[in-house]
Structure formats: C-alpha cells, structure tokens
Amino acid sequence: MTVGPMLDEWYPVGIFGQLDEAGRKTMLMDEPIVVARDGNGDAKVTDSSGRILPVRVRYGHVWTSLGEPKKELFAIPEADQPGRRFVDVGVVRVRCSPLRAVENFLDIAHFPFVHTDILGAEPHTEVQAYKVEIREDVDEVWATQVQFYQPQAAKSASGGITTQYMYRVAGPTSTVLYKTCPPRPSEWDVITLFVQPLAEDLCDVWPWMALFDDDTPMTDLIHFQQTIFLQDRSILENQVPRLLPLDPGMEMPTRADLTSVAYRRWLKRHNYTYGAQLVAQ
Amino acid sequence: MMKLYDYILSPSCYKVRLMAALTGVKLDLRAVDFHPGLEHRGPELLALNPAGSIPILEDGDLLLTESSAMLVYLAAKAAPGWLAGSDAEEAARVQQWLSFSGRLTASLGGARLHEMLLRPGDIGVLQSQGIAALRELELGLVEQAERGKRFLAADRPTVADIACFPYVALAPDGGVSLDPYPAIRLWSRALRSLKGFIEMPGIHRLHELKPEPQLEAGGA
Secondary structure, three states: OOHHHHHOOEEOOOOOOHOOOOOEEEEEOEEEEEEEEOOOOOOOEEEEOOOOOOOEEEEEEEEEEOOOOOOOOOOOHHHHHOOOOEEEOOOEEEEEOOOHHHHHHHHOOHHHHHEEEEOOOOOOOOOOEEEEEEEEOOOOEEEEEEEEEEEEOOOOOOOOOOEEEEEEEEEOOEEEEEEEEEOOOOOOOEEEEEEEEEEEEEEEEEEEEEEEOOOOOHHHHHHHHHHHHHHHHHHOOOOOOOOOEOOOOOOOOOOOHHHHHHHHHHHHHHOOOEEEEEOOO | EEEEEOOOOHHEEEEHHHHHHHHHOOEEEEEEOOOOOHHHHOOHHHOOOOOOOOOOOEEOOEEEHHHHHHHHHHHHOOHHHHHHOOHHHHHHHHEEEEEEHHHHHHHHHHHHHHHHOOOOOOOHHHHHHHHHHHHHHHHHHHHHHHHOOOOOOOOOOHHHHHHHHHHOOOOHHHHHOOOOOOHHHHHHHHHHOOOOOOOOOOOOOOOOOOOOOOOOOOOO
C-alpha cells in the first residue's frame, strides 16, 4: 500500500500538554514515530530513521506530516476567541478505518439510535433537508443548515432543543462541527474530531472542543464528549467492510447521507485513499 | 446521600451506579478525570484510596474502595433480596463469583484499557486470560441452567451478577468476542431486561420490544 497524496497532509499525534522528554512512541500511517518535548519545551517529532518531521502545535494538539505539506494547517478562528474554554478530551483508540471515524462523525441519522436521549430520541428521527457543498476556495467539505431535535444537546443544555449544526471536513482525517451554543445563542460551539491514522484499519481519535460554558466543570465536559464517542466506538469497530468504500457498490445512500457522499467524492477526487476501498466487493 | 467517586467509562464504577439504580438508591456522583487527567493518581484521591483506583464510595464515616463491598452495602441497605439467602450453597456461590469478578477486571478490563485508552499491558496475555474467564463463566451459567436457575448464584439476580456483568458485556471493547458464549448472551439479556436497568457507553439498552408482526393469512 502506498500512502499517496495523504502523505503530505497534517495529522494529530498527541496532546501537547502531555508531552515529556522521553517521548511518546506511536504510528502514523504504518510509520513508527516518536513525539516528544525537546530541551526548549517545544514539540519534536521524529520518524524511525531519526528524520525530524514538520511540527505544528495548535488546538491543544501536536500536528505533523510524513511528507511535505503544501498547505498550512487548517484554521479554526474560534480557537483564538476570548471567553471560550478549550477541552482536550483525550485519546481513544478505535479498530476502524480513520476515514470511517470521520464519516461517522458527519452522520446525523444515527443520533436517536446510538446516542439515545442525549443527541436524539425516537420518534424524532427525521433528518431535515440540509445543504452540502465542496468549497473550492478553501478545498473543504461543508454541510450547513443542518438541524435536529436533541434531548440534551450539550452539557450546558437544560432540556430538549432543536440544535443547528454545520459540519466541516478540513483535512482527510480532520473534521469540525459547529453547533448551537445553549448559553450564547449568537455563537457556535466548536467540537472537533482529529483522527491520527495508525494503519488503514486502526486509528487514535483525539476529540477537542472550544466551548462557551462558564459553569460546567472541565471533567464533566470531558466525560460528556467521551460518553458520546464511546457510544460510537463499538459501532465503528463492527462496520463492514473495514475500509471506507469510495466506489458505488452495495450501498444505497439516502438524502440524509449527503455529507458522507460529498466527503467520499472529495476523498476520491484528491486520491485520499489510505483507509479506503476502491473497488466495490 | 452516598457519594460515589465516579468515571463514566469505568465498568467498576458502572457496577455501583447500576446496583444503585436497580435498588432505587440515589447517589451523589463526583466525576473523576481518570482519562486523560489521571486524577485518581492525584493527592486528593490517593488520600482516600492509597490503591489509586476508583470507584470510591463515601457514606458518612464509611469509606469503601472495593466495588464488591459497595454492591453488598447498597443491597444490604436498600434491597436485601440481592444478597445471598440463608442457603449455604447459594451464599458460597455469591462469594465465589464476587471474588471471581476480580479476574474479569484484571483480564478483560486490562485488555479494554489497553485497546481503548492505550494503557500498558501484554494484550495477548490479557485477552487469553479473559477468554479463560469467559469460558468458566459460560460453564457456570450452563450448570445453573441445568439446576433450573437463570443467574449465577440463584434463580434471581444477586450482587454476584452485577459484579460480573459489566466487564463481560464490554469484552468486545478489548478485542474479545462474545459470539462463542450463548449462555452469557442469554444472561446478559436477562440482566438488561431488569426493571430500573441503566446503560453505560458500550452497553446498549435493549431495544423496546416491538409488536408482533401481523401475519397475513394464506401468505407464503
């Protein structure tokens, strides 16, 4: 398997605040790497031959690339907005394709069945029409005007509300969602899923959040998001086929799957195929 | 109110939450940042429990750090029917499975922490010890069924079932399949059907029983 153009993209490889000089041994797309803090306190990433890889420290995490990034790491302007709380949710390993982890994050229709009584509840199962586009200027997938009824949309929500969402795919394994911020209706809460591809069917997932919520203790914010993601994990580990199919085959997408369809199309257009299945089987 | 130092993803903490829910006891939950913060190894919690583990249960002057003791305490206070009766064999079986549950924690729990939260361990050894424990549990349930009993120690659920259930139900999180164990699956279903049952991430509630399908007369 050659990695192809995904080699030149940025990937999360650790929480910056948890680095030490001994370093964290991990993998990036089958390549062993070490993520450490050097004598100056800066993040340093090396591959198995000792080569120093490009590094960015952003959004609580260390980012690197095995290739030569043609673009700067994507921007999340909300990360610099005063008053937000930034939450490093912590790593969770999932035995699934990194692309499937992203695709699941983009899906709304599963909320009532997997995140019952939190992000959805029967009989409120309808996904209303929303808009999806590939924004050519920034080369990102965006879904907007998404809305869904949620019994407990956020830790800061006190009851059921109809939540507005925007979804954004900012890199092949990096996705950001913007959702109604219950305490501050004019702003969006930012919830991300940063996925570190270890192998084509194995990934470390690093959720991160930038929220307006002055009341909820940090631990409760972490646990809310861990609860949601761990409800997804067992589903992700049982998806068949293991790799994300990019060619039309046995699957029949519905209207609710428009974001997934656009994501797959975008992956295919860029030849981002690490973790993908190309010929329908 | 009893105070539980709790982590939403910990099967041992879930045992206590589940027992409390099944016996109608309200708990004051104090969330512990086990991951990624390692708060259970910090000075405040080590002062309560030098073993550095959670759950920890406080009720007045009583401080408990072993989940099996917490199950017994909750049952004794609120619903003694969950404890062993006066029958010697039943009492022994309850103790047997309460102790056995520690093996599930060490093996299946260790495999789960390794596979999910990247904690150190020899995954091959943890998984094979977990499989050995599951086989023993499966056999125990089959033998109970032959005695006409649906649960580990009696024909009613006891603290022993609650002590064993969470790590078993979450075995797939650690890469150990439950497919080979039909008796365990029936037992798990019986427990999940109990009035007052609550779920945790990775343990889903039973889907509402759907109405019987309308069979058309003369259909194929």
